[in-house]
Amino acid sequence: MKKLSFVVVALSSFVSVSAHADINIGVSMSRFDDNFLTDLRRSLQSYSDTMDEVSIQVSDAQGSIGRQQSQIQNFIANDVDAIITMLVDADSGVTFSRIADESDVPLVFVNMLPSNMEDFPDKQAWVGSNEYQAGELQATYICEQLNGKGDAVILMGQLGTTGQRGRTAAVRDVLDTDECNNINILGEQTAEWMRTPAMDVMSNWVSSGVVPDAVFANNDEMAIGAIMAMKSAGISMDDVVVGGVDGTQDGLFMLGSGDLDVTVFQNATGQAQGSLDTALKIVRGQEFESRVEIPFEIVTLDNVDNFK
Numbered sequence: 001m002k003k004l005s006f007v008v009v010a011l012s013s014f015v016s017v018s019a020h021a022d023i024n025i026g027v028s029m030s031r032f033d034d035n036f037l038t039d040l041r042r043s044l045q046s047y048s049d050t051m052d053e054v055s056i057q058v059s060d061a062q063g064s065i066g067r068q069q070s071q072i073q074n075f076i077a078n079d080v081d082a083i084i085t086m087l088v089d090a091d092s093g094v095t096f097s098r099i100a101d102e103s104d105v106p107l108v109f110v111n112m113l114p115s116n117m118e119d120f121p122d123k124q125a126w127v128g129s130n131e132y133q134a135g136e137l138q139a140t141y142i143c144e145q146l147n148g149k150g151d152a153v154i155l156m157g158q159l160g161t162t163g164q165r166g167r168t169a170a171v172r173d174v175l176d177t178d179e180c181n182n183i184n185i186l187g188e189q190t191a192e193w194m195r196t197p198a199m200d201v202m203s204n205w206v207s208s209g210v211v212p213d214a215v216f217a218n219n220d221e222m223a224i225g226a227i228m229a230m231k232s233a234g235i236s237m238d239d240v241v242v243g244g245v246d247g248t249q250d251g252l253f254m255l256g257s258g259d260l261d262v263t264v265f266q267n268a269t270g271q272a273q274g275s276l277d278t279a280l281k282i283v284r285g286q287e288f289e290s291r292v293e294i295p296f297e298i299v300t301l302d303n304v305d306n307f308k
Contacts, residue, residue, distance in 0.1 A: 022053040023283055025276070026075030028068050030088040030112070032060040034193060035221055035248040036268060037086065040111065043272035044084070054280070065092045072096050082106040082279040090115050090162045097124055106282035110275035113162045120290055123282050127274040127292040131166025134264045137298045138243040139174035141262045142214050145241045148179050150213030153205060154188035155198050155226060157218040164190070167218045167245060186210050191222045198225025206233045213240060220244035220251030220263055227259045247299050247307055255304050263299045265307055270294040
């Protein structure tokens, strides 16, 4: 019987199911062309490779809710023992939860928290990190660097995703505090988690006369895009505090070079291993936790070498 308590724990295309594996698990990723999700996907694959009795099949939803739903239905039709999914959109989790439950197939959501978290059927769980915590850590650090005053912009991830909602909400809440409410938001816009769209958004802001003292980016890729755009416009990174989230290798490199000021490490390996372990527990009829939370960790120049 599963517990409802909270726990904290420290493939470019299609990978086919092995007919010789005792346990076959289908994995639907929201997209492959994302640095953090690439780390997550590779960690899932490498961890499953250590288990002779387990085989995983990984599919790319390419950012499409409809495609992801079809993948989940196909997994069920092919009699997988369990499904792991990184959602395209948090709200679609309700539909996928129902589909899996009706077919009695265990379902584990990884990374993105579905909107029906409080209403999971018996054989379902979530493994990920508290997105609000990431935004709070980032915003608090940037506020301290600005001494609580200045102009800033927010680069948001894909609208409707848990990361965009939680991280952005936390930034706004921190900037509403007495210590930080003299930081003015000059603009906020989505750049879909990607570097090139972030470059375009930041270039447009700079061209219109918006030169911020700080950039709150929902992830490292958008932070890097903003840095590239500002440097191309002749803006010194010594004059702008830029924050990202995820602690990707590219982000850590930019932090070490002095262009990025802070990121918040999201443990892709921890999420991957936690989601696969949880799926296997459900399949085997063992006790499992319906919510497994992997903590975020702040990364600055002082401790960046610990994460590289």
